[in-house]
Amino acid sequence: MKSGRSIPGAYRAESALTVNGYSEKWLRQGFPWVYPNEVTAGRARPGELVRLLSPSGVVLGTALADDGWIAARRFRDDDGPLDAAFVRTRVEAAWALRNGVLPPETTAWRLVNAENDDLPGVRVDVWGTQVVITLDAAALSPLLDPLADAVEALLAPSAILLAWRPDPREKDRPTPPPRVLRGASEAEERVTERGVTFLVRPGAGKDVGLFPDMRDNRGWLAPHWRGRTLLNLFAHTGAFSVAAAKEGAETVTVDLSQGYLDRAAANFAANGLPPGELLAEDSFKALDRLRRQGRKFDRVLLDPPGHSHSKDGTWSGEQDYARLVAAALRVLPSGGWLIAASNLGSVSPHRFQGMLVNGARKADRRLRMVHDGSQPPDFPAALHFPEGRYLKFVVCAAD
Ligand SMILES: C[S@@+](CC[C@H](N)C(=O)[O-])C[C@H]1O[C@@H](n2cnc3c(N)ncnc32)[C@H](O)[C@@H]1O
Known part of the structure; x- marks a missing residue:
């Protein structure tokens, strides 16, 4: 599978996918996924930026295409660029939602909760001084550098790791092991939750331990x-x-x-x-x-x-x-x-x-x-x- 294209300064969609009326209804309500059987015209490689069009040709947003059980994940509902500034704005909005609502003495928390923070397929977890970015699919790789930049600017972690989320609907897709993207990662990190200590392993994928x-x-x-x-x-x-x-x-x-x-x-x-x-x-x-x-x-x-x-x-x-x-x-x-x-x-x-x-x-x-x-x-x-x-x-x- 080809993907992993990085985002240049202004990254606008050149290809388009036309979706059916059912998908249009859901997209208009804010639902960010397009399923393969909802695409009526157009083709795109996984990781390629695409414009989503309604059956009548109206722009419904900008998405990253995929070739699995999801055909496209929509990141914005206009045809603007998916560039570093855009990703940073989304991560900062997610941070604004968390700022001040975490209980005291709590150092293990989620900064970005995927579709629920308008960054579909992207989770960002904070484990004490380390941060793990977890992606649902390789098609989301173009977002990695801007995500890591945004996280670094906000939290200055000691390490940023990348992990992949296995999807039971895609058993045949290999899940690469987690790896360190930036900084130096300690295998074990001591975190607290309301003052209770837990030992976690940020680089252990689904076995982090909390x-x-x-x-x-x-x-x-x-x-x-x-x-x-x-x-x-x-x-x-x-x-x-x-x-x-x-x-x-x-x-x-x-x-x-x-x-x-x-x-x-x-x-x-x-x-x-x-x-x-x-x-x-x-x-x-x-x-x-x-x-x-x-x-x-x-x-x-x-x-x-x-x-x-x-x-x-x-x-x-x-x-x-x-x-x-x-x-x-x-x-x-x-x-x-x-x-x-x-x-x-x-x-x-x-x-x-x-x-x-x-x-x-x-x-x-x-x-x-x-x-x-x-x-x-x-x-x-x-x-x-x-x-x-x-x-x-x-x-x-x-x-
Ligand atoms: C969702 S985790 C539980 C999370 C835990 N309550 C916590 O808050 O950290 C599920 C756990 O169930 C264990 N497990 C799975 N099948 C089991 C079984 N039949 N009997 C006992 N444990 C099982 C797994 O090893 C895993 O640790």
């Missing part, structure tokens, strides 16, 4: 931990467990991966805390064993991935959630809290609630929502981009 989009949900829970027991399932590097232990909870932390649990232990240690129980196990198996042992927990937290495979079976966040809720309720006493999250964009908040209701029904219990959370302000969800609000985070008291 999900800052959960920050406000951890913040909401903070006053509710003292003297409670927490069973944290699908715990990854233990961020919820560490935040809970810091507030006085006793924790049992479960993840399939011993590697992630080793990192959880290091996160506990970084905060001067003992690690509690760490169990390298399938969450369903752990729930079954804990139930047979008669153990109960004041809070059970479920934050599974969309999909996973293990020797104990396959997990699907769409198919299996109700079964997981039912199993979790068997170790949750009456009055305990079920804390359930899903980051699947394909599952609406309404549908997610239905999954919880089904799970409760299977276990012959009832749930009452005491908190409905989502993403923090540095992960804004553009209302004209339905995929932008992906995170569901529901706290329910169980009867």
Whole structure:
């Protein structure tokens, strides 16, 4: 695939793609993607700048063409240039949205949230002194230098890294490893979230080790931990467990991966805390064993991935959630809290609630929502981009 053309001083589209009426309607509402079956005329190489035209020839914007499941990502709704000054303006607007809304003692946050900040396919994450630019596709490479320049001018980071976001819809596209674009990158960086320390690896692609989009949900829970027991399932590097232990909870932390649990232990240690129980196990198996042992927990937290495979079976966040809720309720006493999250964009908040209701029904219990959370302000969800609000985070008291 040819792409990677850099942006000269004034970079205007020479080619054009004509889209159908359906795409025109969405583009006019602010939706930034054109799908291949919506293009009715014109061709462009991936990474080529194109003008988008309505069926009647009206300019609908300027986009970068691609050859995957998206045919073009629109960056502006006129036919102006996509140059360094334009990219800098967008990054500065994203910074203005974050400035003053992050909690104190918080050094891991998102500067650019892709489509939701009018920079489709582009994420910029700050990990302490380092910054990672993550692109959805090689077709976005022309933006790299102007993005790095804008980030450097705003934040003067010690290193800027480039990572690629694998897309499950494009399994055949190779995802190159992350690399350092500028400066010198330390493999491990110490960041804080409301004063809680986490050790992250900015250059590790999807294994950085912290999900800052959960920050406000951890913040909401903070006053509710003292003297409670927490069973944290699908715990990854233990961020919820560490935040809970810091507030006085006793924790049992479960993840399939011993590697992630080793990192959880290091996160506990970084905060001067003992690690509690760490169990390298399938969450369903752990729930079954804990139930047979008669153990109960004041809070059970479920934050599974969309999909996973293990020797104990396959997990699907769409198919299996109700079964997981039912199993979790068997170790949750009456009055305990079920804390359930899903980051699947394909599952609406309404549908997610239905999954919880089904799970409760299977276990012959009832749930009452005491908190409905989502993403923090540095992960804004553009209302004209339905995929932008992906995170569901529901706290329910169980009867
Ligand atoms: C979305 S991450 C959880 C994020 C975590 N709650 C946090 O805030 O950092 C999903 C985790 O589930 C783990 N996992 C996947 N399938 C599992 C299973 N069947 N049982 C236990 N853990 C599993 C993965 O290893 C991964 O660490």
